Amino acid sequence: MEISAAGRFEVRITADDVGKRVSVRRLTGNGVTEEKFTDTVGVLTSWDDDGVLTITRRDGETVRIPESALVAGKVVPTAPARRRGPAANYQELARVAARGWQPVESERLGEWELRAAGGFTRRANSVLPLGDPGLPLDAALDAVRRWYGERGLPTYVQTATGAEGTQELLCAELERRGWVREVSAELWVGGLAPVADRAEGAGVVLSRTADEAWLARYQRKGVSEVALRVLGGGPSVWFATVPGESSGSGDAPAAIGRLVVDGRWAGFAAVEVDPGLRRRGLATEVMAALARRALAEGASAAWLQVEAENEGARALYGRLGFAAHHAYHHYREPGREPGTDGF
Numbered sequence: 001m002e003i004s005a006a007g008r009f010e011v012r013i014t015a016d017d018v019g020k021r022v023s024v025r026r027l028t029g030n031g032v033t034e035e036k037f038t039d040t041v042g043v044l045t046s047w048d049d050d051g052v053l054t055i056t057r058r059d060g061e062t063v064r065i066p067e068s069a070l071v072a073g074k075v076v077p078t079a080p081a082r083r084r085g086p087a088a089n090y091q092e093l094a095r096v097a098a099r100g101w102q103p104v105e106s107e108r109l110g111e112w113e114l115r116a117a118g119g120f121t122r123r124a125n126s127v128l129p130l131g132d133p134g135l136p137l138d139a140a141l142d143a144v145r146r147w148y149g150e151r152g153l154p155t156y157v158q159t160a161t162g163a164e165g166t167q168e169l170l171c172a173e174l175e176r177r178g179w180v181r182e183v184s185a186e187l188w189v190g191g192l193a194p195v196a197d198r199a200e201g202a203g204v205v206l207s208r209t210a211d212e213a214w215l216a217r218y219q220r221k222g223v224s225e226v227a228l229r230v231l232g233g234g235p236s237v238w239f240a241t242v243p244g245e246s247s248g249s250g251d252a253p254a255a256i257g258r259l260v261v262d263g264r265w266a267g268f269a270a271v272e273v274d275p276g277l278r279r280r281g282l283a284t285e286v287m288a289a290l291a292r293r294a295l296a297e298g299a300s301a302a303w304l305q306v307e308a309e310n311e312g313a314r315a316l317y318g319r320l321g322f323a324a325h326h327a328y329h330h331y332r333e334p335g336r337e338p339g340t341d342g343f
Helices: 089-100 137-149 166-174 192-197 210-216 225-232 280-294 309-317
Strands: 020-025 036-046 052-056 060-067 070-075 105-109 113-115 127-128 157-163 181-193 204-205 237-242 254-261 265-273 301-307 323-330
Touching: 020 052, 036 060, 036 166, 052 166, 060 113, 060 166, 060 254, 089 181, 089 254, 089 265, 089 323, 105 137, 127 210, 137 157, 157 166, 166 323, 192 204, 192 280, 192 301, 204 280, 210 237, 210 254, 237 280, 254 280, 265 280, 301 309
Parallel strands: 127 157, 265 301
Antiparallel strands: 020 036, 020 070, 036 052, 052 060, 105 113, 113 127, 157 323, 181 301, 181 323, 204 237, 237 254, 254 265
16 A cells, blocks of 8 residues: 555545556445455546446456545556466467367457357357457447347357456446356466476377267267367367276266467366366376377467366366466346356
8 A cells, every 4th residue: 555654545546547457445444433444456447426436356346436435545567477377468368268269250340359159158159359349339349249149149248357458447348338247267377397297197098089988078068060160179189088997989088188289378178077086186197198298299388267166176277386367257248148158
């Protein structure tokens, strides 16, 4: 917090700082018999005429604060220094992640990318807004509604928060228009070599295609041809399988994983283990085998996506040296029911 030479807190932000990352302290007690303070760090997304500030935190949650409750406030750097993991900005990671989970069809609207894949996952059926759509926001949203409506899909916009260059202001604008935020997740990054060094990768079979056995373990059942195209799309895709005790055709393996190698980056996905065989290191073996393959293709950094509620996966990835880079969210147009599965 900003403290003056006289030892008093100072508010050093104004409405002119909308769009900047700020740190504020507000009074939450009654100010007479009890005084409590709460600190909030995030992007200042609005300061309305009624004297109410809106701040979007790293996780995408918004906090509304009356100006009268402010005790201190200042502008802070747009992104904290990373203590570990490869350096990368949001734009680079967003494009790498998009190439690693490709839609069946896409179309440009200015610097926005409209993506569709028959409803298979929100990532492949949402707008990726990495710049200016070339239209005012309301007109741009009308255009993407029409595009998805022609395909029988609800309109989703994928946004991000919590890093330099992310889209807190767009999130706030969508929320003001009644869009519904669904399925927040995080993108984590880490070094690739430490993952390869954690296990031998023994017993892991690598393939360029997802065969019947791999799909039998995959969490989304009844995978369609469209889904297979998404799973198999990307610069250099590998599928990992640890066969189960019964290795007949179509039998679910003990563990699986998917990897996309794209330049210096390797993206892990669909790391799944038979529930009866968890906590035996199989997920680590799968990731180590895939990491070795990625290193052989020249990659050095790794990324993956994990839902906020998946505590088991978050613990595993933390042990492997990964850390959260930014959060991302899918906003659904108001008045439409969800029409896709998965994040």
